Amino acid sequence: MGCVHNIRVPVETATWSIAELAAEYDVTLRTIRFYEDRGLLTPERRGTVRVYHPRDKVRLGLILRGKRLGFSLDEIATIVDMYDAEPGEEGQLVYLLNQIGTRRAELEQRRRDIDETLEELAEVERRCQADLRSLRNR
Amino acid sequence: MGCVHNIRVPVETATWSIAELAAEYDVTLRTIRFYEDRGLLTPERRGTVRVYHPRDKVRLGLILRGKRLGFSLDEIATIVDMYDAEPGEEGQLVYLLNQIGTRRAELEQRRRDIDETLEELAEVERRCQADLRSLRNR
DNA sequence: CTCGTGATTGACGCTTACGTAAACGTAAAG
């Protein structure tokens, strides 16, 4: 199907069960199903069973990264959906570009916050180590 | 008090009402009181009224930055409390240093996540702009 | 005295992001 020439390529690209995905990303089945409920994942169904394709796996990775960044699932949804948005018409594209701008601003603010915090932590650390030394030199 | 020499300095360092703090940081009174409930803030009381000192203001700033970074209030509590921890004994110091290590690792992971996301957003952006151009050149 | 302003303490409600059974289906292995 789609492979006119008789070149043998693995048409059946990898798929995963829900348990495999859960193990790989260290989340529960409940979590994965919940993300589907929220429209973030749309696995294939073989009968009633969920079958996850590379696309789903990538999206799960993106979702979890978004979570680590402290975004809500709603925000993550808009972000993740940007990745595989169809070219679409001009309005769509402009909207997308705006979204990107917004997200970038947020992320850059977060990075500034992180850098500040790291510097302050380093300072606290120096104080701690100094205190430790003065304790041990007695 | 503590000022043995008769040098005139403003002993009454600035204080703020709950409403002033709320306005300055753009949060609600409810939020500020909630943070107090959770032990994150400990304003002075004049009668029943809360009076916030510079220390409280700084802590509120730290809390909100923690929130922007996606930390839970519990995590924020441990982080913020590290800042004004007393020197203490060796065990305490070692514990603090461990905490700092953990937080730093988390923050550095977050920064990596941010950088990856920013790069990917930039790519999506380029695609969008290319699509826009090809739309307008028709 | 009364009114408006700004503060207080409950207490209930709501959303998010799942946890946690309960009850059931299916398919391969013993």
Place this chain on the structure above:
DNA sequence: CTTTACGTTTACGTAAGCGTCAATCACGAG
């Protein structure tokens, strides 16, 4: 056929982080 492993849906529970009254107090202005 029964067990075991793995999957399913439905549904109630929960912790976090506030929003939103309601009732009350304190105080200076008029």
